[in-house]
Amino acid sequence: MSNPFLKAVELIFSFDKQLFDIIFLSVKVSGFALIIASVFGIPIAVFTAFKKFPLKSLFINIMNTFMGAPPVAVGLIFYLLLSRSGMLGFLGILYTPYAMILAQTFLAFPIIASLCHSAIVGVDPLLKQASITLGASPFTTAATIINEARYGIMSALIAASGRLFAEVGAILIVGGNIAGLTRVMTTAIALETDKGDFELAVALGIILILISFTINFSLNIIQKKGKKELI
């Protein structure tokens, strides 16, 4: 048997269209899930950090629990919801990238909300007092604190993206792994391995590992930078 690694490297450097379409779709789906989860997650984190409301600790606990929600179960729930026979069946988005984005948003949201909340709560309370004493408006005060927590917020985004790119359970169920439409890196690797066609699987595996390495590497840098600035 020929060496799948050599073939894989060849595939990457010849900019194989099929390979790069799959990579692009992965980036698109997980990227947009991350953006949407941030649009909702960060404000909610800010809100829970600054405001008191009924059942606040319960809400935070739920968020923390859902951080580790098993993707397959989340996928199943969205499958049943989005199915034509389900509650959201009228949308008709099962087996499309939209369904994948939706399910991944749900996976990313608790991570972003929870970790951003911790980051904002972790900011030195003196800062808030000083800001108010110096006559800042509530909005400016909040902005100052969020700015101070920016490294924590960035870490949250990176942690969430790491989960999304590596995730296979949910997107396989709601996306269906349709060639050219909903086939992303992780589901393509699973399929090609099934077929015993290892070249494409290994090529995608290499890219996926590189992406996850980059994600973790930047997480490290940001956390180090954050620590330095605090000292």
Next chain:
Amino acid sequence: MQKLYLLLTALLTLLMTVCAYAEENRILCASTTSAQNSGLFDYLLPEFEKDSGIKVDVVAVGTGAAIEIGKRGDADLILVHAKELELKAVEEGYFVDRRDVMYNDFVIIGEPNDPAEIKEAKTATEAFAKIAKKQTPFISRGDKSGAHTKELFIWKEAGITPAGNNWYMEAGQGMAKTQRIANEKQAYTLTDRGTWLAVKDNLNMSILFEGDPILFNQYGIMAVNPKKHKNAKYDKALVFINWIISEKGQKTIASFKDKNGNLLFTPNSK
């Protein structure tokens, strides 16, 4: 902060445009891993798209799951291989316009040295009985697929209840993966010939039993009943069904060869 929101709104707008999913001229076909792993769809569907302008998206699962997806209305048509289950679903009103499309056959594969000596068996049921008697490992699909349905039928014919024995393992996976597991465990398994021919180069196994009429494997196509699911794109599904049973479609199936030049399916819509 405001800048951040502006950025996010811009990106969200981008999402709507970039991901714009072309609704108009696509249909969704739920089908089986055996048809997909063999490479048939990659060969057939571009031809159909050229003729009709309709793009067919394929979700490949087991036959049982494909029927279920169709029943729920999540596909527009299905192409599967378990004729009795298909006819039952048609009778229940979930599907319409069922047609025979093509056939191949099932074969029993295993370790080349054939520990249970099934090569000498005269029928598939006898081969299964030998495996059970010798208690050599056997990997079942275990996923209500067409192959699984056929396998259970043969066990029943042989008067054997394999479930619960430690030599009988249910993989719960697609056809190609089940073969891979059988390969690793040096076990026997029942597979459709198409998937076998498509992936056998990567396996250290051989066909040990074939040719019994019980192993005949008929593929059928049918559209989701638009009266049950008004969202189902019945008209376009029918275009595909009529194409695949037409002379052109049948000829295309007959000319499909895998990467080693084997003919995998025999058309029989008539």
